[in-house]
Amino acid sequence: MTLIPRNRGGHPVAYAPGYKSSVARSPKLALISGSATPSEQTGPVFGHDLLGELDSNLILNFTGEPAIGERIIVHGRVLDENARPVPGALVEVWQANAGGRYRHKKDGYLAPLDPNFGGCGRTITGEDGSYEFLTIRPGAYPWPNGPNDWRPMHIHFSVFGHSFGQRLITQMYFEGDPLIPLCPIIKTIPDQSAVDRLIAPLDMSRAMPLDCLAYKFDIVLRGSRQTMFENKMEGL
Amino acid sequence: MVQPLNTLTETASQTAGPYVHIGCTPNFVGIEGIYDEDLGLVPFPKDEPGEHITITGTIQDGTGTVLRDVLVESWQCNAEGKFGPGSRGFARMPSDLTTGIWTLNTVKPAGVGKQSPHIALWIVARGINIGLQTRIYFEGDDHSADPLLTRLEHQSRVETLIAKKTGDNSYQFDIRLQGEGETVFLDL
Ligand SMILES: [Fe+2]
Numbered sequence: 001m002t003l004i005p006r007n008r009g010g011h012p013v014a015y016a017p018g019y020k021s022s023v024a025r026s027p028k029l030a031l032i033s034g035s036a037t038p039s040e041q042t043g044p045v046f047g048h049d050l051l052g053e054l055d056s057n058l059i060l061n062f063t064g065e066p067a068i069g070e071r072i073i074v075h076g077r078v079l080d081e082n083a084r085p086v087p088g089a090l091v092e093v094w095q096a097n098a099g100g101r102y103r104h105k106k107d108g109y110l111a112p113l114d115p116n117f118g119g120c121g122r123t124i125t126g127e128d129g130s131y132e133f134l135t136i137r138p139g140a141y142p143w144p145n146g147p148n149d150w151r152p153m154h155i156h157f158s159v160f161g162h163s164f165g166q167r168l169i170t171q172m173y174f175e176g177d178p179l180i181p182l183c184p185i186i187k188t189i190p191d192q193s194a195v196d197r198l199i200a201p202l203d204m205s206r207a208m209p210l211d212c213l214a215y216k217f218d219i220v221l222r223g224s225r226q227t228m229f230e231n232k233m234e235g236l
Numbered sequence: 237m238v239q240p241l242n243t244l245t246e247t248a249s250q251t252a253g254p255y256v257h258i259g260c261t262p263n264f265v266g267i268e269g270i271y272d273e274d275l276g277l278v279p280f281p282k283d284e285p286g287e288h289i290t291i292t293g294t295i296q297d298g299t300g301t302v303l304r305d306v307l308v309e310s311w312q313c314n315a316e317g318k319f320g321p322g323s324r325g326f327a328r329m330p331s332d333l334t335t336g337i338w339t340l341n342t343v344k345p346a347g348v349g350k351q352s353p354h355i356a357l358w359i360v361a362r363g364i365n366i367g368l369q370t371r372i373y374f375e376g377d378d379h380s381a382d383p384l385l386t387r388l389e390h391q392s393r394v395e396t397l398i399a400k401k402t403g404d405n406s407y408q409f410d411i412r413l414q415g416e417g418e419t420v421f422l423d424l
Contacts, residue, residue, distance in 0.1 A: 006423060011249050012365035019251075021363030024298040025413050031369075031423040034384060038348050039356040039371070040424045042319040043311060044276075044326035052271065061270050081244050092275075094259025102255045103267055106305075118267050120259045156252065156259055164311040165424060167358050167367060171250040185251060188365045194248040220244045 003036040003165045004081060004223045012188035019184045020145050040165030046090040048124055055122050058095070058135035062118035069098030069114075069136025071212035074172070074200070077129040078159060081223030085129030089221075092122040092158040093133060100139030100151075109141055134212070140179055152179035152186070161221040172217045175201045249367065252360035256307050261330045276328030279310065279342045286315025286343035291372060291399055291407045294336050295359065298414030302336035306361040310340055310372075312354075317346035344374065352382040354397075359411070369422040372409050375401045384422075393420050 014026035054061040059071065074093075078086040096102050096119065099111030103119050117136070125131045135155070142150050154171045161167070173180050180186060180199065189195050197220075206214035257265040261274040295303045308329045313319045329338040345353045352373055359368040371384070375398050379385045385394050396419045399407035411419045 007246060008366075008423070010245050012251075014365055016365060019363070019365070022251075022365055023363075024301070025303070025361065025363035026298075026365070027368070027418060027421050028298075028414050029418050029420075031421050032384070032388065033423040034387070036424050037351060037384075038313070038319060039311065039351075039354065040369075044323035045320060046275075046323055050275075055271070062267075079244060081246055083242060083244050092259050094255060102258060104255050104258055104265060106254060118258075118262065118270050120262045120267065120270060122271075156250075156256070158252075158259060164356055164358065165369075167309070168247060168249060169252045169256075169360050169367060170247055171253075188251075189248050191248075194245070197245070198248060198250070220247045222246050223243070 002225045003041060003163060004225055005033070006222060010191055010194040013190060016184075016188035019188050022188065036163075036165050041163050043160060043162060043164040043166065045088065046124060046160065050090075051122065051124060056133050058093070058117070058119070058121045058133060061121060063116045065116045067097065067114050067117035067136050069117075071134070072137050073132060073134055073206055073208070073212055073214040074155060074217060075130065075132040075203075075206055075214060076200075076217040076219060078125045078131065078161070078219045078221065079129055080161070080166075080221050084223075085125075085127070086161050086221055087125055087127045087129055088162075089125040089129070090122065090160040091125065091131050091219075092120070093135075093155050094120045095135065095138040095155045096141055098136050098139050100141030111139065111141070137174070140177070145184055149184055150179050150182070152177040152183050157217075157219065159219055159221065166221040168219070168221060170219070171198065173199045174215060175199055249365060251362060251365050252307060254305050254362040256305075256360060257330055260307055261328060264330050274328065276309065276323070276326050279312065279325050279327040279340070280314065284314065284343050287405065289342060289344050289405045289407060291340045291342070291409050292337055293409040293411060294338070295331065295411040295413065303361055304331055304333055304336040306331045306336070306338070306359060308338050309358045310342070311356045311358075312342065312345040313348060315343050315346055317348050347377075350381045350383055352377045352379045352385070368413070369424060370411065370419055371397055371422065373398045374407065375399060388420065396420050
């Protein structure tokens with residue numbers, strides 16, 4: 001199995017002047033392309049023993065008392081580009097509270113901290129690649145970029161696949177949020193269909209009556225090529 | 237019309253943002269009690285065979301400013317060329333919130349095949365829209381057969397991938413995101 005080269009056309013560009021922080025932090029020279037070697041084809045494996053009982057429950061995992069906000073399930077599957085499920089994938093999330101405030105000393109937004117909301121969670125996908133979090137819907141928040149830029153409601157996702165070359169950090173957005181088309185960070189992605197795949201639809205099939213709504217967010221990692229004609233990996 | 241391929245497209249990356257630590261190293265930024273300890277604190281146990289080394293470095297942007305909100309991850313084989321088992325060989329290094337220095341205490345990896353010893357790095361931060369891949373090679377090793385280093389068109393840039401030896405068991409590896417001395421970033 002060899003990792004398929006990354007299709008960079010479906011990703012954001014590195015230098016995106018509308019997102020000011022990227023201007024001085026984007027490499028100017030071309031990336032050096034090559035075949036994946038064992039350093040990229042292998043990767044850390046995390047076992048379920050890593051997880052605490054409430055790790056995937058952001059409503060309760062900070063103090064044990066419930067966080068304030070609109071209760072939601074966020075669920076989906078981690079797949080690869082061959083549409084195969086990726087079991088055993090560590091999925092980490094972080095987000096602002098219901099008012100749009102992060103628990104971080106660099107976040108000085110007016111909205112108050114919620115004493116019962118820490119803002120992070122993690123889980124490991126099942127055999128079918130599925131994962132699930134219980135959380136509150138994060139608020140939109142203003143940020144210093146343009147004179148009046150706001151982030152749409154979003155949850156940050158970090159995903160480990162089976163190899164270090166599949167490593168991915170992204171953000172999930174919510175269906176119907178009018179701030180999505182205005183966001184300079186989303187606009188770093190030139191391909192509208194790639195943006196659409198970051199927007200989680202409301203999923204009433206998983207909403208629980210009198211309890212919580214649900215949103216579905218599937219994540220696709222780089223795939224592998226499987227052929228009986230495979231040559232030895234470069235470097236071996 | 238032709239048959240559909242039925243393949244999927246990789247999910248687009250988005251920046252890790254300024255608050256990446258909340259999700260990846262919450263204890264480091266004072267969010268304690270959710271996870272017992274942050275992931276990837278050390279890549280190997282203390283008794284791991286091999287040469288124990290410390291690598292330190294900073295990451296500078298195109299203006300020469302050191303990033304203090306960056307998260308670096310590393311992945312490597314052990315001193316015998318073996319990856320794993322489990323998460324052994326993986327480390328996560330938040331840069332110091334004041335100095336921007338990141339530190340990796342590890343064992344020097346073995347070379348695998350023709351590749352000389354190296355550690356794979358993955359760098360994310362606010363302003364980085366898709367994680368940057370690079371590698372740490374080591375001063376003093378023979379790199380004359382390494383397929384990646386020997387193939388670089390601009391051989392003057394090879395030195396950006398080689399950690400400087402600063403002591404018996406210590407190395408320095410500074411990364412420049414942009415501009416003069418820009419580090420070689422990879423697409424492997
Ligand atoms: Fe955010």
